[in-house]
Amino acid sequence: MSKLRHLAAAAALALAVLPAGPAEAAAPPVGSATRYTMTAFTNSSESNMYVYDSPDATGYRLVKSSAYTPPSGLIRDPSIIRHTDGRYYLTYTTNWSGNTIGFATSTDRVNWTFLGNHTIPLAGLQRTWAPEWHVDTDGSVNVIVSLSTSASGADFLPYRLTATDSALTSWSSPTPLAGITGNHIDTFVVRTGSTYHAITKNETTKYLEHATATSLGGPYTFTGTDNWAGWGNWVEGPALVQLDNGGWRIYYDGYSAHKYYYSDSYDGLNTWTAPTELPGLSGFARHFTVLKETVPGGAALPVNTNRSLRSVNYPSRYVSSDGSLAAVTASSSSAGRQAATFTVLPGLADPNCHSLRAADGRYLRHRDFKLRLGTDDGSAVFRGDSTFCPRPGSAAGSVSLESYNYPGRYLRHYDYQLSLDVYQDSDTFRADSSFQGVTPWS
Known part of the structure; x- marks a missing residue:
């Protein structure tokens, strides 16, 4: 393969590593x-x-x-x-x-x-x-x-x-x-x-x-x-x-x-x-x-329910739809509590994984390895970007959410911001990428 062809192939993979097509279960079912x-x-x-x-x-x-x-x-x-x-x-x-x-x-x-x-x-x-x-x-x-x-x-x-x-x-x-x-x-x-x-x-x-x-x-x-x-x-x-x-x-x-x-x-x-x-x-x-x-065995969040995702190592902070790990309390604004609440759905790319839908109907997805909300456009890229497969977290009952279309990358907080980071063999990384599905704030 020529250098030019190899670079073009690598670029294509970086944009969308999964083929188009309907959602098909590949991950094992719950249990x-x-x-x-x-x-x-x-x-x-x-x-x-x-x-x-x-x-x-x-x-x-x-x-x-x-x-x-x-x-x-x-x-x-x-x-x-x-x-x-x-x-x-x-x-x-x-x-x-x-x-x-x-x-x-x-x-x-x-x-x-x-x-x-x-x-x-x-x-x-x-x-x-x-x-x-x-x-x-x-x-x-x-x-x-x-x-x-x-x-x-x-x-x-x-x-x-x-x-x-x-x-x-x-x-x-x-x-x-x-x-x-x-x-x-x-x-x-x-x-x-x-x-x-x-x-x-x-x-x-x-x-x-x-x-x-x-x-x-x-x-x-x-x-x-x-x-x-x-x-x-x-x-x-x-x-x-x-x-x-x-x-x-x-x-x-x-x-x-x-x-x-x-x-x-x-x-x-x-x-x-x-x-x-x-x-x-x-x-x-x-x-x-x-x-x-x-x-x-395995790990999972209960699907078709509303949940807030609480950080294992920062238990006063929650995954927020603005792409941050936000501090949320009972006295937080209605908008802040709503941003920390998601409906857990079967994954758009694989129904045995998870997609997280916000109150306004948009989904939590990654883009440029940052987390943000996006509207489902029906594409294979969007389905992959908004699907996360649950893995056992660092604490009992917790989950880590691995990217469906970038295996080896996990939803992880750093400096209170959410990103999709390559797995690291450290206790800090495992804790930063572990969340408890708890009673929703909204």
């Missing part, structure tokens, strides 16, 4: 929540796996450090799925050289049991790196793994293994993904519609490249090379997961900068938002995958 589970090795250890989870794919909190240590070897590049038997399964790199990948299983994502190492039957195999799960639409369970038969590791190619039993203990012979040639590692494959997308590292140029096919085995055709996505080079370890709003998020390791990034796409993995450093874990967590599940 349930999305949970993103990350399994990672770290800068401090290649032999211990850490487990994190997140409600929003941005702010990850530690579930357990050193959650799994294999009986021997390493646990680099751990990849996680949940199988049809209800159990969680890992596959991982067992060593810098050799011909095996490792497997482990768990019932709770925290306590893991070693299943064994699988020897890959490929003549002359020298290196076996970065196995990644891919469950295909036909139900087949596959592992995409990078294999090299060269002592120098200069001929890595992605191969496909397919489970031949439901226990995931028996595997087919390795088959190369046709069309991906020329020393590629860390290949991660997802499917959108009828198209398979492979994001893979060109080990020669150090860029992540994009190839597509109509079947998992290929043949793949490269559609993005060099700096096509704006991620730069000397990057590796891509992992993709779908967000609640239908977009795709990629995480990748900027290993030369010792930082970890994420970036989002809303047009079939063709153009991407500017890279953002992963809060809290950048520079610590390494090459991981993220599993998305719907689980019981």
Whole structure:
């Protein structure tokens, strides 16, 4: 992609990252929540796996450090799925050289049991790196793994293994993904519609490249090379997961900068938002995958009711329709009390999220990352700007409101003004972005 085309694509994403169309539920319904589970090795250890989870794919909190240590070897590049038997399964790199990948299983994502190492039957195999799960639409369970038969590791190619039993203990012979040639590692494959997308590292140029096919085995055709996505080079370890709003998020390791990034796409993995450093874990967590599940629980405001949104850390102040965190008391003017009162409605962009309507019929929306009232013009941009998805807040019973069309940004007060800020891994940010839905002032 040319520099001009990339800048134009980035500008388009900045204006409206979501496609037009009617409101469709993607977030889980009330009483349930999305949970993103990350399994990672770290800068401090290649032999211990850490487990994190997140409600929003941005702010990850530690579930357990050193959650799994294999009986021997390493646990680099751990990849996680949940199988049809209800159990969680890992596959991982067992060593810098050799011909095996490792497997482990768990019932709770925290306590893991070693299943064994699988020897890959490929003549002359020298290196076996970065196995990644891919469950295909036909139900087949596959592992995409990078294999090299060269002592120098200069001929890595992605191969496909397919489970031949439901226990995931028996595997087919390795088959190369046709069309991906020329020393590629860390290949991660997802499917959108009828198209398979492979994001893979060109080990020669150090860029992540994009190839597509109509079947998992290929043949793949490269559609993005060099700096096509704006991620730069000397990057590796891509992992993709779908967000609640239908977009795709990629995480990748900027290993030369010792930082970890994420970036989002809303047009079939063709153009991407500017890279953002992963809060809290950048520079610590390494090459991981993220599993998305719907689980019981979650946070929500009662819909079709009037509520005032009280700040958790400034309980005398409330979200106001003028874009401020206003001080409101019983002696405040009628206009001030009315400005701090909203009708909580099903989200205009996703009915499982929320939109907040003021007394005059306008909606609280963001624009230039500032909060203000706006009139519904029926556009996809307005629906996205005025929809916020509830996440658990910092205090019991509180919610944080994540932007629907800018995942990772939250309604947050600073200096008593409301804005849409990128999540920060700090107690201050979590408190600043947490609100209690209380009895309305008006």
